[in-house]
Amino acid sequence: MFACWPRLEPSALNVKAAVEQPVFVKQPVAVSALKAPAATAQPIAKEAIGKLASALRDQPPSALRANEDGSPGATLAIPIDDGRRLCAEGLVAFAKGDIATARAFFVSAAEAGDARALVALGDTFDPTTLTRLGVVGLRGDGAKSRDYYARALAAGATGARERLAALAAK
Amino acid sequence: MLLAGEGLAAESKKSPYGMVPYDHPVFHNGVRVLWHGAWRGSAGKVVRQYARATALAPATTGAIPAVQPPAPKEFSVIADPGDVRASRMAKDFAAVMGASGAPGHAIVGPTSPDGLGKVLKTDLADFAVVSLDSLVSSAKGDPEWIKRVPYVARLAPEALEVIAPREIKSINGLQGKLVSFGDVDSATSTSGRMLFSRLGVTPNQTNAPLPEALDALAAGKVDAVVVLGAEGAAVLDDFGGDGRFHIVPIPWSATLEPVYAPAHVTAAERPNLVGATTPVETVAEPMALVALDAPPGSQRADALGRLARIFLDNYDGFLGDNRDAHWRDVNLAAEASWPGEPWPRLAAAQDWLDAKKTSADASLDAFRASAKSAAGSPSWPSAGDSDRLYDGLTRWRGLMQ
Numbered sequence: 001m002f003a004c005w006p007r008l009e010p011s012a013l014n015v016k017a018a019v020e021q022p023v024f025v026k027q028p029v030a031v032s033a034l035k036a037p038a039a040t041a042q043p044i045a046k047e048a049i050g051k052l053a054s055a056l057r058d059q060p061p062s063a064l065r066a067n068e069d070g071s072p073g074a075t076l077a078i079p080i081d082d083g084r085r086l087c088a089e090g091l092v093a094f095a096k097g098d099i100a101t102a103r104a105f106f107v108s109a110a111e112a113g114d115a116r117a118l119v120a121l122g123d124t125f126d127p128t129t130l131t132r133l134g135v136v137g138l139r140g141d142g143a144k145s146r147d148y149y150a151r152a153l154a155a156g157a158t159g160a161r162e163r164l165a166a167l168a169a170k
Numbered sequence: 171m172l173l174a175g176e177g178l179a180a181e182s183k184k185s186p187y188g189m190v191p192y193d194h195p196v197f198h199n200g201v202r203v204l205w206h207g208a209w210r211g212s213a214g215k216v217v218r219q220y221a222r223a224t225a226l227a228p229a230t231t232g233a234i235p236a237v238q239p240p241a242p243k244e245f246s247v248i249a250d251p252g253d254v255r256a257s258r259m260a261k262d263f264a265a266v267m268g269a270s271g272a273p274g275h276a277i278v279g280p281t282s283p284d285g286l287g288k289v290l291k292t293d294l295a296d297f298a299v300v301s302l303d304s305l306v307s308s309a310k311g312d313p314e315w316i317k318r319v320p321y322v323a324r325l326a327p328e329a330l331e332v333i334a335p336r337e338i339k340s341i342n343g344l345q346g347k348l349v350s351f352g353d354v355d356s357a358t359s360t361s362g363r364m365l366f367s368r369l370g371v372t373p374n375q376t377n378a379p380l381p382e383a384l385d386a387l388a389a390g391k392v393d394a395v396v397v398l399g400a401e402g403a404a405v406l407d408d409f410g411g412d413g414r415f416h417i418v419p420i421p422w423s424a425t426l427e428p429v430y431a432p433a434h435v436t437a438a439e440r441p442n443l444v445g446a447t448t449p450v451e452t453v454a455e456p457m458a459l460v461a462l463d464a465p466p467g468s469q470r471a472d473a474l475g476r477l478a479r480i481f482l483d484n485y486d487g488f489l490g491d492n493r494d495a496h497w498r499d500v501n502l503a504a505e506a507s508w509p510g511e512p513w514p515r516l517a518a519a520q521d522w523l524d525a526k527k528t529s530a531d532a533s534l535d536a537f538r539a540s541a542k543s544a545a546g547s548p549s550w551p552s553a554g555d556s557d558r559l560y561d562g563l564t565r566w567r568g569l570m571q
Contacts, residue, residue, distance in 0.1 A: 081553050088544070088556035089427055091563060095541030097504040100326035100496075104431040104454060108422060116560050129567065130501075132534065136526055137323075137485045137502040159564050 083112030090120060099124050099138055115157035122148030122163060128170065142167060245274035245477055248295035248462075250281045252352035252380045255328055255399035256299040256457070258494045263297070263459070266487040272480045283307060283315075285355030290318070290463045296474055299325065301398065302456040302506060302513070303429050304360040319460045320471075320516040322478045324506045326499035327454035328399035329433040330365060332418040333387065333410070333443060338394065341369055341418055347393035349373040350383035361455050362396035368425055381405045387415070394418065398455060401439065410442035417443045417450045426453055427551065458506050461516045475518025482522045537562040 090105030103124050109117035123129045125148065127140030146167055152160035247263050249256035260276035267274050274296075280288065281300045289295050298319075305319060338344060349366070352358030354377045366373060376392060383395045384405060400406050409415070417440060422432045430453035437444045444450050461478065464471040488497035503523050506513040515523075540562045544555040 084553040084556040085424075085427075085551045086422070086432070088551040088553075088559055091556070091559040092541045092545045092551075093431075094563075095538045095559075096507070097501045098324060099501045099504065100499040101431045101454075101456070103499075104327065104433060107434075108432040114556075120560070120563065123563070123567065132528075132531065134503050134526075134528055135501045136523065137489075137500050138498065139489070159567070163567065 083109045083114035083117070086112055087114045087117045087120065090117065094120065094124065094133075097133065097135060099130070099135065115152055115155040116159075118148050118152035118155060119157050119159050119163065122146070122152060122160070126163070126167065128166070142170070245272065245296040245474075246277050246294065247274065247297040247299065247459075248277050248279045248281060248289060249299040250353070250357045250398070251278035252356050252358045252397065253281075253299075253328065253399040254403040255401050255494065255496060256281075256357075258402065259325070259459075259496060260299050262488060262493045262497065263299075263481070266484060266493070267477065267480060269487060270480050270484040272477055274477075280353070280355030281357040282355045282360040285357075286319070286462065288355070293463075295462055296477070297322070298460050298462055300458060300460055301328075301357040301361045302458050303364060304357045305458075305460070307360060307364060316511075316513060317465045318463050320464055320466070320514045320519075321458040321460045321506045322481065322516050322519045323459045323500060323502050324504040325457040325459060326496045327431045327433070327456050328496075329401070329435060329452055329454045330361060330396065330398050330420075330430075331400065331435060331440075331452055332394055332396050332420065333384075333406075333415055334394035334418050335387075335414055336416050338418060341366075341371055341420055344373045344394050344418070345371050347373050348376055348391075349394045349396060350376050350378050350386060350392045351396050352383070352398070353377060353379050358396060358398040361398055365396075365420075365430075365453065368429070369420070384409050399457075406440075407442075410440075413442070415443055416445075417452065419450050420452045422451060422453075429456065430454060431456070456506070458513075464516060466514070466517055471517060475516055478516050478519045479522055482519060531566075533566040537566045 086105050086109035090102045090109055093099075093105060094102035103121060106117040106121040106124065110121065122145045125141045125145035127142055127145070129145075130138065130140045146164065149160045149164045149167065153164060245267070247260045249260035251257065257276065257278055260278075264274045264276045277295060279285065279294065281298055282304055286298060286300070286305075289298075302321075302324075305316070332341065332344070332349075334344065338347075344366075349362075351362040356377075359377055363375065373394070378386060380395070380397060380400065380403065383392065386392045387395050388409070397403075397406065417435050420426075433452050433454035434449040435444055435452055436449045437446045461471070461474040464474045482502060485502060487493075488500075503526070506515075537559075541559055544550055544559060547555070549555075
């Protein structure tokens with residue numbers, strides 16, 4: 001007879017034995033193809049760039065230009081101040097080194113019209129920035145960083161040009 | 171379960187009596203069980219393994235024979251069975267640690283505060299991949315709690331999704347409806363209920379494992395299912411092919427800011443549940459790898475600290491394409507916190523990170539200080555905070571160049 005003291009609680013005994021993988025987990029076909037929600041860089045749609053460029057010019061949503069295909073321009077669902085607030089949350093996460101959370105906030109801030117968030121998003125991928133921030137484990141991605149800086153430059157964000165130049169000089 | 175090999179050896183040398191070391195998992199009715207507290211220093215009776223060792227050792231008079239230290243015991247890392255991403259990361263953790271000379275295994279089980287409380291009582295696991303939000307809810311009731319579960323590393327946030335029939339357009343539409351929140355005592359259950367509470371929506375709650383909950387949703391027996399970190403769950407990928415269901419949007423709002431990160435679910439991730447052109451807004455839970463029952467200065471904190479150092483030393487093993495993509499988003503130096511207080515890091519992990527620190531950077535320190543100050547202000551977050559923080563970032567980046 002197996003003895004055990006103190007008695008294991010029934011609910012704890014229901015804990016499953018060691019498993020290689022939960023039965024409902026799909027076998028890893030190509031893990032690299034998996035996309036991390038809210039953690040990996042998300043493409044900022046051209047419409048979002050248009051939205052933030054318009055917002056930065058303090059134009060009302062009704063004044064947003066039509067898209068290139070002639071369809072009506074998307075309305076700015078979130079006021080610019082919400083974009084700045086989201087950017088602030090991202091910057092706090094960035095300062096704490098929580099890069100994944102910072103990226104999620106910066107993506108939302110950029111979509112909400114804060115062009116500076118694109119610069120900050122580029123910073124979260126910039127290898128030099130990450131090293132100086134004391135990041136350990138996570139690796140930078142110069143190509144993604146360059147891409148976000150270029151978008152920020154196109155949207156008129158300050159600081160983007162200098163960062164692009166610094167990245168090119170590496 | 172981890173038994174500190176060196177500690178046991180030391181105990182055995184001090185006295186012929188000591189703790190009972192197990193060099194293999196003990197199963198009862200197919201469930202792995204262990205002796206509670208056996209390794210934690212209670213004065214045992216005769217140690218049978220020790221007795222065997224003395225019987226084989228050359229007889230010596232008046233001296234305690236030397237005992238070979240037992241091989242390090244296996245550790246275990248626990249994750250919520252409904253949180254497929256956490257389960258996969260736990261499996262990766264065991265695999266990389268095993269390849270680095272620290273054998274262990276991943277188990278699935280309860281990771282809500284109540285669930286982890288039971289795990290602590292029964293010594294079922296040494297580490298856990300958990301939702302920080304869920305742990306914080308327990309810390310509010312017991313400030314000592316956080317000292318028992320120091321984090322090793324902050325992980326990337328995980329999306330929380332609410333799946334419901336298309337007739338339910340918004341989260342408010344679930345008021346009074348029957349919603350399934352994953353397994354009993356799961357982090358999904360705790361986190362899901364807390365999210366609904368913050369959104370001011372009060373559904374009727376039920377609990378079931380994900381496959382059963384989805385069957386119930388398809389049969390109309392429940393009105394919605396809450397899932398956490400379910401990326402790559404085959405049962406979810408195959409669900410909703412008839413087009414009757416969708417992911418209910420959770421628009422970002424100020425009430426969500428202290429805890430969550432914004433997230434989007436795309437059609438590429440959920441082709442049956444998300445429209446081709448418009449990603450669905452939702453929220454992501456803060457996650458962490460924590461050590462269980464390892465208060466500062468304890469023997470167990472030392473033992474788990476040795477494993478934490480192996481994890482940190484061999485982190486490159488987590489960055490390969492054969493590992494979960496979220497490992498590649500982890501900054502090992504990222505800090506975790508709960509409202510008003512920093513969450514303590516396991517001392518050995520903190521020491522390891524401190525040794526990696528680069529030289530002092532006054533402008534970076536100023537940027538960090540302004541971020542901390544801004545986040546703690548009553549008016550946080552204001553547009554003015556955003557401007558000040560961005561200026562701080564610009565100054566720091568400018569000085570770098």
